[in-house]
Amino acid sequence: MTSVDRETLYKEVWGEPMTAVAKRYGVSSSYLARVCQRMNIPRPARGHWAKLAAGKPSRQVPLPAAEPVDELTWSKDEFKPRDPWPIESKPQRRRQRVPQPAGSCCHPLVAGASKHFDKVRETEEGYLRPYKRLLVDVYVSRHLVERVLLVADSLFREFEANGHRVTLAPRDQLLVRRDIDERKDGGRERYERPWKPECPTIITVDGVVFGLSIYEISESVEVAHTGTGQYVPVADLTANQARRIGWTTYRDRPTGLLCLEAYSPYPRTEWTQRWRESSPGDLEHRAKSIIRTLRKSVPTILALADEARQAVEEERRRWEAMQQQWERERIERQRAQAIKESRDELLKIIDDWSTKTKYAAFFAEVEARASELPEPERRSLLDRLDRARHLIIETDSIDSLRGWKSHDEREPNG
Numbered sequence: 001m002t003s004v005d006r007e008t009l010y011k012e013v014w015g016e017p018m019t020a021v022a023k024r025y026g027v028s029s030s031y032l033a034r035v036c037q038r039m040n041i042p043r044p045a046r047g048h049w050a051k052l053a054a055g056k057p058s059r060q061v062p063l064p065a066a067e068p069v070d071e072l073t074w075s076k077d078e079f080k081p082r083d084p085w086p087i088e089s090k091p092q093r094r095r096q097r098v099p100q101p102a103g104s105c106c107h108p109l110v111a112g113a114s115k116h117f118d119k120v121r122e123t124e125e126g127y128l129r130p131y132k133r134l135l136v137d138v139y140v141s142r143h144l145v146e147r148v149l150l151v152a153d154s155l156f157r158e159f160e161a162n163g164h165r166v167t168l169a170p171r172d173q174l175l176v177r178r179d180i181d182e183r184k185d186g187g188r189e190r191y192e193r194p195w196k197p198e199c200p201t202i203i204t205v206d207g208v209v210f211g212l213s214i215y216e217i218s219e220s221v222e223v224a225h226t227g228t229g230q231y232v233p234v235a236d237l238t239a240n241q242a243r244r245i246g247w248t249t250y251r252d253r254p255t256g257l258l259c260l261e262a263y264s265p266y267p268r269t270e271w272t273q274r275w276r277e278s279s280p281g282d283l284e285h286r287a288k289s290i291i292r293t294l295r296k297s298v299p300t301i302l303a304l305a306d307e308a309r310q311a312v313e314e315e316r317r318r319w320e321a322m323q324q325q326w327e328r329e330r331i332e333r334q335r336a337q338a339i340k341e342s343r344d345e346l347l348k349i350i351d352d353w354s355t356k357t358k359y360a361a362f363f364a365e366v367e368a369r370a371s372e373l374p375e376p377e378r379r380s381l382l383d384r385l386d387r388a389r390h391l392i393i394e395t396d397s398i399d400s401l402r403g404w405k406s407h408d409e410r411e412p413n414g
Contacts, residue, residue, distance in 0.1 A: 164204060
């Protein structure tokens with residue numbers, strides 16, 4: 001199947017019902033709807049085709065200009081990654097609200113996410129690791145799931161109200177999700193890394209993409225081993241429990257405070273900004289401040305991405321030069337081998353000729369001397385000489401030279 005671009009698919013989904021278009025591509029209508037969402041292609045509203053069939057007007061939504069987060073082409077069988085680097089563009093003077101689907105009660109990335117935090121694995125520190133990885137980028141303990149989704153919904157809606165689209169990174173754009181460190185003061189390398197989604201959650205600001213992660217901050221606290229395989233903060237122990245504990249240690253524990261981390265998802269660029277709650281509930285009120293910071297950081301990201309792009313291009317040039325050098329060396333080795341094989345074969349032909357010449361001289365001398373012998377003895381000797389000749393395989397030297405290959409004929413391109 002060949003790939004289809006945004007403009008073509010837009011015309012098709014507005015030219016006939018989605019079920020017909022999906023059947024032609026060999027996918028379900030719900031699958032094709034997700035493709036349209038990734039490509040930012042508006043779809044006919046429910047009842048559109050019924051209205052047209054009844055002769056009633058039904059508005060066709062224009063195809064919006066492609067944004068950096070939109071997939072530009074789609075194929076059922078092929079995947080073609082595109083250049084991940086941002087393209088510098090002038091900021092829009094007037095920002096338009098990104099329309100929400102009709103009947104939506106929360107942001108699309110948050111809608112339905114809570115069910116994926118019901119059946120999960122948990123780390124020793126109490127953080128959740130959902131089995132589903134195509135999910136909004138949040139990392140919290142169980143008691144904070146509901147609040148983090150409400151915070152994410154509030155922030156994402158406010159971002160989009162100011163014209164900054166929030167979505168999952170497109171598959172065809174090779175954006176990088178940075179590892180987070182939820183520990184308040186950092187710490188040593190650890191064995192178990194935090195859960196990470198399959199692809200980054202991103203926001204587009206003035207043509208530049210930023211990654212977004214929301215996580216619960218942890219801090220090191222003194223804990224006691226209860227003997228049941230669990231660690232309990234010393235501050236939470238009852239008086240009776242405190243008397244029974246034998247030893248304590250320090251572990252990272254969730255604090256109930258959230259942090260929004262914005263980062264550059266472009267390869268080989270290092271930029272991070274964090275907004276931490278000082279008290280529960282104050283993060284969702286910082287949306288406008290976050291937007292201002294991201295807008296001010298756009299030139300920085302563009303400069304970092306340009307440096308990274310140049311570094312990648314330089315590495316590509318060096319790699320191509322190395323490959324060309326290796327190819328030249330390979331050809332030279334093949335040429336040297338061909339010369340050696342050609343020389344060895346020619347020397348063998350000459351040696352064979354020299355040996356045959358020696359044999360021929362021997363037989364000629366024996367035949368000449370046999371002519372001086374009496375007839376019975378001469379006939380007997382010539383008969384033995386004939387049998388001796390048959391023991392030596394005689395080949396024509398000219399035929400041998402005809403079968404010989406020069407080094408030019410031995411080389412692949414010779």
